Amino acid sequence: MGLHIESFSLGPLQTNAYLLKGSEEGKAIIIDPGMNPAALIKRIADLEIEAILLTHAHFDHMGGVDEIRKLKQCPVYLHTLESEWLDNAKLNGSTRWPQVTGPLTTDPAEFDLADGLELNLIGETFTVYHTPGHSPGSVSFLCGEHLFSGDVLFRLGVGRTDLPGGRERDLIHSIQHTLYSFPDEVTVYPGHGPRTSIGYEKQRNPYVPEGT
Numbered sequence: 001m002g003l004h005i006e007s008f009s010l011g012p013l014q015t016n017a018y019l020l021k022g023s024e025e026g027k028a029i030i031i032d033p034g035m036n037p038a039a040l041i042k043r044i045a046d047l048e049i050e051a052i053l054l055t056h057a058h059f060d061h062m063g064g065v066d067e068i069r070k071l072k073q074c075p076v077y078l079h080t081l082e083s084e085w086l087d088n089a090k091l092n093g094s095t096r097w098p099q100v101t102g103p104l105t106t107d108p109a110e111f112d113l114a115d116g117l118e119l120n121l122i123g124e125t126f127t128v129y130h131t132p133g134h135s136p137g138s139v140s141f142l143c144g145e146h147l148f149s150g151d152v153l154f155r156l157g158v159g160r161t162d163l164p165g166g167r168e169r170d171l172i173h174s175i176q177h178t179l180y181s182f183p184d185e186v187t188v189y190p191g192h193g194p195r196t197s198i199g200y201e202k203q204r205n206p207y208v209p210e211g212t
């Protein structure tokens, strides 16, 4: 069967939220429900949401968590290194751009993510890869040949590293040693912008030097 993927561009920063369905009828998970999730909420009316997975805790990726978690009673998964960010508006960045949003907070995540963890959800297996650099607890999720890369790797771009806990050296290392170790045909679904593939980025991404 495989994964069925729908994307929603949410909020003022056009953050990609992904609604995923697998082999279990009527169930879905959401990766990164961003701000102003009305379109997504409308779409999930008849679905059981098994989990909300966060690639990291920046406000533009977690802005819709509170509303969806309350509506669907679903648990949230986030890397341990950002476990204090959801209820801290300074850490999640929402106090930094007052012209974009007021402070955003929600309760802490129910489950901690760590590198190598395998999550069995919606009848599929998602492997967690710790890919720090854009933020300390950034993770990527791999399910078959689908990679959800958050703000680590974009089509012809990479995540910024000037926010708290960001580090360029870590970001490049995460891409070269973790993401680029996946087969060329793996499709990459980033946190912003269009999808791409590992092979395409390996050949053309101008921000990632070759080799180590």
Ligand SMILES: [Zn+2]
Residues within 6 Å of the ligand: 056, 058, 134, 135, 151
């Ligand atoms: Zn981010």
Ligand SMILES: [Zn+2]
Residues within 6 Å of the ligand: 013, 015, 058, 060, 061, 151, 191, 192
């Ligand atoms: Zn983002």
